[in-house]
Amino acid sequence: MRPARALIDLQALRHNYQLAREVTGAKALAVVKADAYGHGAVRVAQALEAEADGFAVACIEEALELRAAGIRAPVLLLEGFFEADELPLIVEHDFWCVVHSLWQLEAIEQASLLKPLTIWLKLDSGMHRVGLHPKDYHEAYQRLLASGKVAKIVLMSHFARADELDCVSSTEQVAVFEAARQGLVAEVSLRNSPSVLGWPSVSSDWVRPGIMLYGATPFGEGQALAARLQPVMTLESKVICVRELPAGEPVGYGARFITPKPMRIGVVAMGYADGYPRHAPTGTPVLVAGQRSQLLGRVSMDMLCIDLTDVPEAGLGSTVELWGKNILASDVAVAAETIPYQIFCNLRRVPRLYSGA
């Protein structure tokens, strides 16, 4: 059997969820969109269901997957519905639903529904992606109430730059949000992971942690609370071939690495078809036989090469950690000029093995 696999530590997941609660004192929706950032939405939701206040997903297809697996907790659709004909299903399964655009509001007004909805009314407080314009916010709230189709409204917005700790943007967004919601008496939800960890002064009845649940920092720099996160996923494989090369020999596609001296090289069963980033360059950290080492040359579809020259204890069959508790996914992401979110979401083909359920 091919030795590539992703080990998922559900105990660490619960630790990270509790950290989000503990540092905010708020209710927390565990964000499990995109198959729980590659960790497996059903298994993640099952592991958290006893303690979680609810879950958040991108779309009804993801929400239905959770219900089909028996998850009864609240599930928020972060983009609401894409077509009005999703509304009966939203009612049937008690999904909570974001309204981010006027067309969604109109669709609710025109729908005939068997039960009233729980709506999270999204304001565009400055990110300019989705969300109602501040001038429309009050009226949208009143129209939802007047429609008779809504039982509860939560007021929400989303930060564009909360991962930049010195940036005024988040403070400005909070000010826009506070002004737009003046006079509306309802619960509030503002905070994603970087805001949970880095912006203690932002008040929010509900927080929406995603990446932090999986133990990766959303920050490009060190951050005190992020240091308390526990990595959930360990991506590992084994050395399947060892070669001794003299100086001056090319390694891998495109001869992107030429041995500068005699070297010992290990070939690992892991490639970009597993989600390991193809753009990770020579020097990207790996752990082999418990020692830190580095990637050499181009990542192939199914294999990659690492340096064993200074790790004499490593050889055929040695375990290699590509990221996990020792090699942080965020460090691999930096090397590959991407973010841990994408590193995790790209995971495919490798079996996921769960522990700590």
Ligand SMILES: *Cc1c(COP(=O)(O)O)cnc(C)c1O
């Ligand atoms: C994805 C998402 C989150 C979670 O973001 P993280 O940075 O992963 O914590 C929160 N809120 C909304 C609206 C999202 O789309």
